[in-house]
Amino acid sequence: MKFKILSGDGNARTGLLTTNRGKIKTPAFMPIATSGAIKGGVSSEDMRGLKSEIILANTYHLHLRPGEKIIKKGGGISSFMGWDGPVLTDSGGFQVFSLSSIRKITEEGVHFQSHLDGSKIFLGPEESMKIQHELGADIIMAFDECPPSTAGKDKIALAVQRTSAWAKKSIQTHTALCKKGKESPALFGIVQGGAHLDLREESLAEIVKLPFDGFALGGLAVGESEKEMYETIRAIAPKMPEEKPRYLMGVGTPENILEAVENGIDMFDCVLPTRNGRHGKAFSSIGDFNIFAEKYATDFSPLDPNCECPVCKKYSRAYLRHLHKSGEMLGMRLLTIHNLHFYLDLMRKMREAIEKGEFQKLKKRVMKGRTRKG
């Protein structure tokens, strides 16, 4: 993997990430295909149509079903799902935090139960690296521990320590799995520490020591206030290695992303465009809104008057509302496509603005438009 910075505007920058399966212009948004599918019935062709350059899949989910062996036989996750473009796999570390059936966390990893059948699962840095190598993604993530914001500082400090130890093990296992001459995935390390800047600094120092190909900020948007999240991003993002891609995991709203790009983040992923698409919330340049609302019953205008997506070119709010109220899966599909287009288009606009040195101008314009109400 190669990463080249192309232009800058303040701390914001554009770049080109070259992976085994293709190039990614940064700042980039990575739509989430947890189980090897963008939820909402969005296909790989749809994703190409939306000009997404990379998607994200999850180690834990794919490990449980169908299993990495099958995916490897299928040519790796990218080919298996007919995408053929770059894929980043998350390590499964987030599930440590999000699944309620954790039984025990040890130095070696996490014992927990499958959400599918309750069977006992063990996942640690070594297991995660092995699985991710079999899945065959272009970028893989170190196995980390992501505590919720409600955890006490001592718990978060412990998570920082564990994340550092697991980072070392992730690197070791990954290095051993990389065969000479064979195209290997890039491995990113993850910084933890919650909203505690001292812990963040400590975590950053530890992780940056290791030869990762990129660095991620994890453990944000996990319950802390937006103010705390912004303070953390502002303090830490600019200190992450400049020549390596910086990835803010799981974040966030369009406003969050604007803020993070301003502070030098290059990569993002978030479930909001897809999940909200399924739940009826539309992102829009003139303010987000709930398509279920009664006032859209007779609104025959497009979701977003400034949108060039295939959904806005053809379908009305009234029709989308009808589909959602009727539980038609087309409603979810169309709204998800629109939302993904909104995110990907916002990234495009940010890259153009950074190149022109007009990032602040764009940020102000976008924020202003969105404070209106759909």
Add this chain to the structure above:
RNA sequence: GGGCGGAUAGCCAAGUGGUCAACGGCGACAGACUGUAAAUCUGUUCCCUUACGGGUUCGGGGGUUCGAGUCCCUCUCCGCCCA
């Protein structure tokens, strides 16, 4: 003409003397969702009130009772059966 059974909030439907403004489901109206256990979850849904609380309800009318959606009489309508 006779015999049963039924009528509960927008719809379906619990409820058989007090803890019933009335279970539950649907529908409707809102809200939430940030490295996806999520096509999910939460709230409201007789009237007035931000709330506390108050008012009027269970086909109509009349009765029994301290007290009735629940028991009795009667009327109306619906369903089934016998003529």
